[in-house]
Structures are given as C-alpha cells and as structure tokens.
Amino acid sequence: MGGPATDMRQKLLEIRGLEVEFQTRRGIARAVNCIDLTLYAGERFGLVGESGSGKTTMILALLRMIREPGRISGGQVLLDGVDLLKLSDEEMRKTRLAGLAMVPQGAMNSLNPVMRVGDQIRLSMSEHGQRRPAEAGRIEELLQMVGLRPQVAELYPHELSGGMKQRACIAIAISLRPRLILADEPTSALDVVVQRHIMQTLRSLGESMDATVLLVGHDMGLMAQFTQRMGIMYGGKLVEVGTVEEIFSSPKHPYTQLLIASIPSFKSRGEFKGIPGVALSLLNPPTGCLFHPRCPQALDECASVDPSLKELDGHHTACLLYGREGTHAATPA
Amino acid sequence: MPPPLLEARHLRKVFSSGGEPFGAGSETVATEDFSISISAESPSFTTVAGESGSGKTTIARLLLGLMAPTSGQVLFRGSDVQGMRPTERRAYRREVQAIFQDPFEVYNPFYKVDHILTTPIRKFGLARSKGEMGEMVAKALEAVGLRPDETLGRYPHQLSGGQRQRITVARALLLQPKLIIADEPVSMVDASLRATILETLHRLYREFAISFIYITHDLTTAYQVTDNIVILYRGAVVEAGDVERVIDKPMHPYTQELVEAIPTPVPGRGWLAENEEVEMGGAGGGGVESRGCAYAPRCAHAADRCRAQTPPLYRTDAGGAAACYLYGENAVVGAREFAALLVTDGRGEC
Ligand SMILES: Nc1ncnc2c1ncn2[C@@H]1O[C@H](COP(=O)(O)OP(=O)(O)OP(=O)(O)O)[C@@H](O)[C@H]1O
Ligand code: SF4
Ligand SMILES: [Mg+2]
Numbered sequence: 001m002g003g004p005a006t007d008m009r010q011k012l013l014e015i016r017g018l019e020v021e022f023q024t025r026r027g028i029a030r031a032v033n034c035i036d037l038t039l040y041a042g043e044r045f046g047l048v049g050e051s052g053s054g055k056t057t058m059i060l061a062l063l064r065m066i067r068e069p070g071r072i073s074g075g076q077v078l079l080d081g082v083d084l085l086k087l088s089d090e091e092m093r094k095t096r097l098a099g100l101a102m103v104p105q106g107a108m109n110s111l112n113p114v115m116r117v118g119d120q121i122r123l124s125m126s127e128h129g130q131r132r133p134a135e136a137g138r139i140e141e142l143l144q145m146v147g148l149r150p151q152v153a154e155l156y157p158h159e160l161s162g163g164m165k166q167r168a169c170i171a172i173a174i175s176l177r178p179r180l181i182l183a184d185e186p187t188s189a190l191d192v193v194v195q196r197h198i199m200q201t202l203r204s205l206g207e208s209m210d211a212t213v214l215l216v217g218h219d220m221g222l223m224a225q226f227t228q229r230m231g232i233m234y235g236g237k238l239v240e241v242g243t244v245e246e247i248f249s250s251p252k253h254p255y256t257q258l259l260i261a262s263i264p265s266f267k268s269r270g271e272f273k274g275i276p277g278v279a280l281s282l283l284n285p286p287t288g289c290l291f292h293p294r295c296p297q298a299l300d301e302c303a304s305v306d307p308s309l310k311e312l313d314g315h316h317t318a319c320l321l322y323g324r325e326g327t328h329a330a331t332p333a
Numbered sequence: 334m335p336p337p338l339l340e341a342r343h344l345r346k347v348f349s350s351g352g353e354p355f356g357a358g359s360e361t362v363a364t365e366d367f368s369i370s371i372s373a374e375s376p377s378f379t380t381v382a383g384e385s386g387s388g389k390t391t392i393a394r395l396l397l398g399l400m401a402p403t404s405g406q407v408l409f410r411g412s413d414v415q416g417m418r419p420t421e422r423r424a425y426r427r428e429v430q431a432i433f434q435d436p437f438e439v440y441n442p443f444y445k446v447d448h449i450l451t452t453p454i455r456k457f458g459l460a461r462s463k464g465e466m467g468e469m470v471a472k473a474l475e476a477v478g479l480r481p482d483e484t485l486g487r488y489p490h491q492l493s494g495g496q497r498q499r500i501t502v503a504r505a506l507l508l509q510p511k512l513i514i515a516d517e518p519v520s521m522v523d524a525s526l527r528a529t530i531l532e533t534l535h536r537l538y539r540e541f542a543i544s545f546i547y548i549t550h551d552l553t554t555a556y557q558v559t560d561n562i563v564i565l566y567r568g569a570v571v572e573a574g575d576v577e578r579v580i581d582k583p584m585h586p587y588t589q590e591l592v593e594a595i596p597t598p599v600p601g602r603g604w605l606a607e608n609e610e611v612e613m614g615g616a617g618g619g620g621v622e623s624r625g626c627a628y629a630p631r632c633a634h635a636a637d638r639c640r641a642q643t644p645p646l647y648r649t650d651a652g653g654a655a656a657c658y659l660y661g662e663n664a665v666v667g668a669r670e671f672a673a674l675l676v677t678d679g680r681g682e683c
Contacts, residue, residue: 051495051522162386188520191384191550192594200605218523221553221596225604244600262525263598264557266580272557274529278483279495 009040012179012212013062013100018075020054020061022282029282031057031070033236036309039180042210044203046223046244048259049233050279055216058233059182063102064092080179097128100180101173103166110169111157117143117168118153125175142171147201163194170202177209185217199226220263224248232256235280235290242315252317254295289320297321336411338373338511338544339396339429342668344405346391363391364402365569369546370672371512373410376542378535379675380555380576383565389548391568393516396546397431427457430505432498434517446492446500447485450474453507473503476541477533495526499533506537513537516548531558552595556580561675564588567627570646573674574653585655587628626657634659646671 277294
C-alpha cells in the first residue's frame with residue numbers, strides 16, 4: 001500500500017481511524033483525528049508537524065497511556081494483527097516494553113536518582129512481565145548494546161553525563177526486545193555530536209532487532225538524516241505521508257511545503273519564513289480542510305470539503321489540489 | 334565613555350550537592366570564568382550556545398541577578414547587581430528583561446492575557462491613565478505582530494505556542510528594555526514557529542535597538558539571527574567571535590566537531606554512517622574537570638599539556654578567540670579584549 005518499495009515489507013503496526021479526545025471546560029478537543037497509518041517492520045519513520053498538532057498524544061495513544069480528561073474515542077491499533085485497544089490492562093502492561101517501548105521526551109530526567117542504573121533496568125524488566133530475574137550478564141549486555149561500559153550498572157544517574165543517561169533510558173526501552181520503539185524528541189537536549197552517537201546507536205539497534213523506530217520531533221535536519229519515511233501532522237490529522245526524499249524535495253501538501261520552506265540554513269542569514277496566520281483551535285476547528293484559513297493555494301471548495309488522505313504514486317496527501325474523491329476511495333497510508 | 338549596560342566579569346558558579354545518598358558531597362562547576370559586555374550605546378545580538386548542562390541557564394540567571402555568583406561580578410551600568418541601591422535595582426529590573434523557554438508555565442491559567450500585560454505597567458507605574466495603559470498594551474502587541482482585538486480577552490490556553498511566546502516578548506517590551514535575555518525561546522516549537530518568533534526578536538533588535546543575548550543549543554538558528562556567538566563546553570567558553578566566522582571556519586576542535594555533526598535538512602548525506610565509533614563514556618557529570626582542558630578526553634589533538642592545565646582563550650587567525658593550545662602561539666585574550674570581540678560594529682544588517 002505504500003508503493004512498490006514498501007509492499008514487499010511486512011506490516012508491523014496498522015493504525016486505523018485512531019481518535020483521541022480531550023474533555024475541556026469549553027468543549028471537546030479532538031487532538032488526534034481519524035489517523036490511518038501503517039508502519040513496516042524494521043523501518044525508521046519520522047512524525048513531524050506543528051506544535052500542538054497531536055504527535056505526542058498519538059504516541060501516548062499507541063501505548064494506551066492517555067490520561068484523564070483525555071480518552072481514545074475510536075479506532076484500532078493493530079500490532080502484528082492484535083488490536084492493542086482491546087487488550088486487558090494487564091495484557092497491555094506486558095505489551096509495553098515487550099511489544100512497543102517508549103523513549104520519552106526528556107527521558108534523562110525520568111531515571112530514579114537514588115537507584116543504581118543496573119537496578120533500574122532490572123526493575124523495569126520485572127515490572128513489565130519478565131517473570132524470572134534477568135539472567136546474569138543480561139544487564140551488562142544491554143549496556144554494551146547502547147554503547148555503555150558494563151560498570152555503568154553500578155553507577156547512580158548523577159554520575160552520568162546527559163548522553164549516558166539517555167543511553168541508559170534506551171537500554172531500558174530495548175530490554176524486552178520490543179518490535180516498535182517510540183522516541184519523542186529523544187536527543188533535543190544534547191549537543192549534536194552526542195546526538196549523532198545516540199541516533200547511530202538507535203539505528204543499529206533497530207537493525208539488529210528488526211525493530212521499527214518511530215521518531216517524533218521538530219528537528220528537520222535530524223529527520224532528514226535518520227528517517228526513511230515521514231508523516232506530517234496538522235491539527236490532529238495526518239496530512240501527508242511519503243519517503244523522506246519526497247517530503248524534502250517534492251512536498252505535496254501546502255502545509256508541508258511551507259514547513260520545509262521555513263527550515264533555516266547556513267546559506268541565509270536574517271531570512272525568516274514562518275507560516276502566516278494563527279494556529280487552529282481544536283475547540284473550534286474550521287470547516288473543510290483544517291489548513292484552509294492559512295493556505296495560500298486554497299480553492300473555494302476547501303472551506304467546505306474535508307480532504308481525506310489520498311494516494312498519489314505511493315505518496316499520500318490530504319489536499320484537494322490533488323483531486324477530490326470520497327473518503328473511502330483513499331487507501332490508508 | 335559611559336559604562337556598559339551590562340557587564341559580567343569572570344563569573345564562576347559552583348553548585349555543591351549534599352552528600353546524603355551518594356556518600357561524599359560533590360561539587361559541580363556550572364560556570365567557569367565567563368565574561369561578557371553589552372554596550373549601552375550600540376545594540377548587539379549575541380548567542381551563547383552549548384548543550385544542556387553546559388551552564389547556559391546558569392549564565393542567564395546570573396546575568397539577571399536571580400542568583401549570586403560564587404566569584405566574579407555582574408555590573409549594571411557600572412554597579413554590582415548584588416547589593417545595588419533600590420533606584421538602581423529598579424532600573425536594572427526594567428531595562429534587562431528575560432524570555433524563557435516555556436511561556437506556558439509562567440502564567441496563571443486563570444488570568445487573561447490582558448492581566449499578564451498590564452501587571453508590569455502597574456508595577457512600574459508606567460501609565461497615568463487606563464487609556465494610556467490600553468494604548469501601551471496595543472502598541473506592544475502590534476510590535477510583536479499580534480492583533481490586539483484578536484489577542485486581548487483570551488486565556489493563555491486559547492493561544493498557540495507561538496502566540497504565547499510573542500506575548501512574553503510583548504510583555505518584556507512594555508518596559509522598554511535595553512537588553513532581552515532569551516533562554517531557549519524556540520526550542521519547544523516547530524520550524525515555522527521558530528522562524529516567526531526569531532523574526533520578531535530580530536525586528537525588535539533592528540527597529541527598536543534592543544540588544545539580545547540568545548541562549549540556545551541550536552547553531553542553525555544562531556547563525557540566522559545573531560552577530561556574535563560564544564560556544565560553551567562544560568561551563569567554560571571554548572570559542573567566541575563573529576557568528577559567520579565561527580560557524581564557517583570553526584577553530585576550536587569542539588566547535589569543529591559540533592559544526593560537522595549538525596544534521597542537514599537534505600536527505601542522503603550519510604550523517605548516520607560517519608564517525609561510527611561509539612563513546613563508551615566515563616563517569617562524571619556535566620561540570621568542568623578540575624584540571625586541564627575539559628574537552629581533552631574527547632579531543633583528537635589532545636597532548637600532555639592539555640591534560641595538565643586549562644588553556645586560556647587565545648586569539649585565532651580568524652579574529653576570534655579559542656581556548657585551545659593549538660593557538661598557543663597567539664596572544665592571550667583578557668576579559669576586556671574578550672568583551673571587545675563581541676561588540677557589534679554597526680553591522681546589524683545581514
Ligand atoms: N490534558 C490535556 N487536556 C486538554 N488538552 C490537551 C491535553 N493534553 C494535550 N492536549 C491538547 O492536545 C493537542 C495535541 O497536543 P500534543 O502534545 O499531542 O501535541 P504535539 O504535536 O506533541 O506538540 P509539540 O510539538 O508541541 O510537542 C494540543 O492542542 C493540546 O493542547
Ligand atoms: S485542501 Fe485546499 S486548503 Fe487544504 S491544503 Fe489543500 S489547497 Fe490548501
Ligand atoms: Mg510533543
């Protein structure tokens with residue numbers, strides 16, 4: 001479904017019609033709005049989009065970690081064909097870490113300051129359903145997999161640098177060999193040298209375990225270098241899905257085009273290309289295409305017709321410039 | 334010549350963490366020998382860049398007088414900000430403003446934007462009437478590209494991240510500051526909002542002659558907006574100078590490594606493939622090593638001398654300064670010359 005290259009690959013995660021709503025004092029905000037997306041085994045996928053467009057909320061929904069006042073209000077999340085939204089809480093707890101695991105934003109601060117690194121890895125493994133204590137040597141092996149010396153197991157978090165802490169968090173995330181690693185801005189606090197080391201580690205781990213990595217973030221340079229395919233979100237919807245080359249060199253959706261154009265470079269000083277207009281309000285979203293009030297290419301019908309994600313040569317775009325078809329004619333991305 | 338608007342001389346800040354669960358207490362040098370000078374006469378736009386834990390926020394807090402240095406001084410118009418007379422302190426609080434990373438956190442969600450904007454006017458008694466206050470607010474909002482009628486009367490959660498960040502800028506503007514210290518003002522937002530907010534700051538610099546100290550870990554946006562840049566590594570300055578020279582021709586091995594490692598937004602550059610060897614990491618947190626160049630353990634050029642003694646800042650051929658013995662033949666840059674390095678010679682336009 002994602003063009004000839006991806007047809008060959010095995011589907012790992014199928015997200016179908018996923019919706020998340022937040023109950024607020026002023027009404028319901030649909031932060032994730034009917035998302036369809038397929039991730040393939042072993043691929044590196046990047047998710048970008050406007051601040052507040054629902055990226056983190058979507059990831060938390062995959063993990064079933066949406067808290068009140070939010071709830072998953074519809075859809076399916078099939079991991080190897082099993083709908084995670086139908087699992088019991090106990091089954092879901094075991095699936096976290098073993099099936100899909102998260103390296104959260106600011107993960108470095110999520111380590112317990114008074115527990116040795118090795119003990120933290122051991123504890124989180126047992127909390128997520130590993131019944132027997134980790135075999136001897138497993139902790140050391142995990143540390144080596146993320147590029148840390150085995151002796152780090154004996155250290156406390158404050159004895160580690162930021163990059164080392166982030167590696168320790170990755171060691172926890174991969175401890176039960178997940179099929180899918182969700183990484184929300186995993187390196188935004190680190191310098192680019194350390195960032196590159198960590199991303200190299202994540203890539204080789206993904207390759208050696210045949211795990212899929214879903215990377216969320218705002219760093220378009222990192223996205224260009226790390227990912228193979230990308231999805232672009234706007235207002236809770238996925239508006240474009242394509243290969244990383246297509247997204248950067250021939251973006252189709254007007255929002256993606258403007259986002260790509262806004263990226264600064266070392267060629268231009270004092271040039272700023274933000275997207276004019278106001279970010280949309282989820283409580284009072286526009287009719288038709290959510291982007292139409294800010295879209296420089298909007299057609300008359302954009303104010304009334306809501307475009308669905310539609311396939312064009314293996315590239316998916318939700319925009320009326322590329323023809324309008326009924327919702328059902330579109331293939332899920 | 335009048336004294337500089339704000340000057341930092343040899344700032345050093347040491348945090349000691351209580352020993353309890355970890356045995357002996359440890360000391361972290363968050364800032365080592367940091368000096369800077371912001372002219373009262375010609376505006377400048379300076380970046381202080383470094384990774385998290387490199388001491389950036391400590392420097393911001395010291396410059397804002399929110400904490401006292403362990404040694405060294407911060408001077409506002411020539412007087413030490415620790416122990417200023419009340420009238421001086423008032424001028425300092427007004428002329429030096431701050432913008433922080435997460436504007437969402439600062440505001441009480443139950444106050445409307447109007448309240449956020451009128452509070453500083455009332456606090457400093459800047460308006461004689463309600464009407465004048467309204468005019469000031471409207472002018473400040475317009476200066477940051479917000480429409481008063483679309484913005485006033487709203488609660489913070491009803492505004493986008495970029496709008497909220499611009500409200501913070503408008504609030505700072507109301508006090509007609511001479512200097513705005515912006516600590517990671519755009520690190521939480523997407524690329525297009527980054528451009529919108531940085532453009533606002535840049536315009537205020539150009540049109541209102543407000544100086545900026547832009548604190549960030551992102552060299553690409555630094556290149557976009559600033560004239561000068563100071564690169565920190567573990568609390569100490571490793572390189573400083575004109576931003577184009579520093580980024581286009583970095584001199585310090587750390588800056589060279591940083592610039593080379595920036596992921597470019599062009600797919601297929603082999604960024605992940607290069608430099609495959611993985612750091613195994615030694616122990617040690619973010620503070621400065623007690624002896625020697627803090628970068629020596631990572632540096633390809635490190636010699637015995639580098640490990641024995643911390644290098645001072647030397648002049649580089651490119652007209653900047655680098656704390657590295659590779660330039661040990663050149664003159665040492667003292668605090669005064671360092672300050673002069675970062676003075677903008679009216680280049681403003683770029
Ligand atoms: N607890 C909550 N209550 C109400 N609304 C919420 C809550 N959490 C998130 N939202 C809303 O859901 C939307 C999506 O937020 P989310 O954090 O997923 O965005 P994001 O794409 O991850 O943004 P960023 O790029 O800034 O991290 C936003 O409008 C946000 O305000
Ligand atoms: S559907 Fe219309 S308004 Fe929406 S992005 Fe496409 S052209 Fe613009
Ligand atoms: Mg997020």
